[in-house]
Amino acid sequence: MAVLCRPAVWVPENTISMEETLALARRLHAGHAKLPLVLRMIRNTGVAKRHLVQPLAVTLTHPGFEARNRLYVSEAHARVPDVVKQALSSAEVTARDIDTIVFVSCTGFTMPPLTSWMINQLGFRSDTRQIPIAQLGCAAGGAAINRAHDFCRAYPGANVLIVACEFCSLCYQPDDLDVGSLLSDGLFGDAIAAAVMRGSGGEGMRLVRNASHLVPGTEDWIAYEVKASGFHFRLDKRVPGTMNVLAPALHTLAGTHGWDATGLDFYIIHAGGPRILDDLCRYLKVPPDAFRHSRATLTEYGNIASAVVFEALRRQFDEGLPPGARGLLAGFGPGITAESCLGTWEHSDRVRSGRRTGNVDALPVRLPVPSEPDLHSETPSPHKPKNRGSA
Numbered sequence: 001m002a003v004l005c006r007p008a009v010w011v012p013e014n015t016i017s018m019e020e021t022l023a024l025a026r027r028l029h030a031g032h033a034k035l036p037l038v039l040r041m042i043r044n045t046g047v048a049k050r051h052l053v054q055p056l057a058v059t060l061t062h063p064g065f066e067a068r069n070r071l072y073v074s075e076a077h078a079r080v081p082d083v084v085k086q087a088l089s090s091a092e093v094t095a096r097d098i099d100t101i102v103f104v105s106c107t108g109f110t111m112p113p114l115t116s117w118m119i120n121q122l123g124f125r126s127d128t129r130q131i132p133i134a135q136l137g138c139a140a141g142g143a144a145i146n147r148a149h150d151f152c153r154a155y156p157g158a159n160v161l162i163v164a165c166e167f168c169s170l171c172y173q174p175d176d177l178d179v180g181s182l183l184s185d186g187l188f189g190d191a192i193a194a195a196v197m198r199g200s201g202g203e204g205m206r207l208v209r210n211a212s213h214l215v216p217g218t219e220d221w222i223a224y225e226v227k228a229s230g231f232h233f234r235l236d237k238r239v240p241g242t243m244n245v246l247a248p249a250l251h252t253l254a255g256t257h258g259w260d261a262t263g264l265d266f267y268i269i270h271a272g273g274p275r276i277l278d279d280l281c282r283y284l285k286v287p288p289d290a291f292r293h294s295r296a297t298l299t300e301y302g303n304i305a306s307a308v309v310f311e312a313l314r315r316q317f318d319e320g321l322p323p324g325a326r327g328l329l330a331g332f333g334p335g336i337t338a339e340s341c342l343g344t345w346e347h348s349d350r351v352r353s354g355r356r357t358g359n360v361d362a363l364p365v366r367l368p369v370p371s372e373p374d375l376h377s378e379t380p381s382p383h384k385p386k387n388r389g390s391a
Helices: 018-028 035-044 065-091 114-121 137-154 179-185 239-256 274-284 288-301 305-319
Strands: 008-010 014-017 049-052 100-104 129-133 159-167 190-198 204-214 222-227 230-235 266-269 326-333 337-346
Touching: 008 065, 008 305, 014 018, 018 035, 018 179, 035 179, 049 190, 049 288, 065 114, 065 159, 065 190, 065 230, 100 114, 100 137, 114 129, 114 159, 129 137, 137 159, 137 190, 137 204, 137 305, 137 326, 137 337, 159 305, 179 230, 190 305, 204 239, 204 305, 239 274, 239 326, 239 337, 266 288, 266 305, 274 288, 288 305, 305 326
Parallel strands: 100 129, 100 159, 266 326
Antiparallel strands: 008 190, 014 049, 159 190, 204 337, 222 230, 326 337
């Protein structure tokens, strides 16, 4: 069994409201031929507030890619430890119990990866496996969960720490004036999230199956152009229309496991924007309220990239679920890629608790066949704590 435990989520104290974003767009782009369209699109996102790792005035400057990347590293070093500590505590494990760290981020770059720094500085064992993922953008949250699930299936009883670190504001490019870039300036926010997937015990979403799906011919629809000034985000206007392709993929995943994607008990969906959520509701034939946690995340934090699914899941923990509730989690991003999984809600009082110690190499290896039914028993439960900085 692999249970995704309660996430910890941190957002910075600096904020920008919808009205401030609109006023800023009017001031900075007064002569832009498509300014009315941009303002309407930003307002339609429904993003009431976003959190920024730097004050707004500093965010709007561009000291160069090197300086921005240094800030990315220093802020990650300063903020990640507390988020990780809370995720470990919620899962009732220690750093020594972790066998693998999956680290996802698309807003800065380090080599060696930040997983190496974490192992050296945060008390993880020196034989902890490292899985850094840097190029899946918003889909990386779902991908991290799925790769953690794969690892727990291959090494039953193993524990995996997942960390998503996204400082989207560090990718702001003042000279990018296309509509997609201006929309992204009013949509993305900053956040760090962490969660533990326990191979034994724990409470939360017990994963039973996962899948990936790539929409052919769309690899340049969500992309970075890497220039001397850093990462330049590119967003094609056709992106929202991909839900008519990705919804059938979610139906297929659920059907392969004998479930109906239309009739599940909970949905944790990447909040890329309101159009994506609205279209997916329609294609899955579920009521808008089914995506309430994703919508709330979008409204309060904006699109926080790979961290979205963890914040939406945290909200589901707060709300609670009955034992055995069945659900779907999905992240969408560059490719265009969907990373999705199914799970049931597990309650800690119905599973064995306690920690496993020792090296993962001592565990028996079982490489699963993708089409085989996964886990059998159905169980579940809510939790409480949270870590959302000053939000």
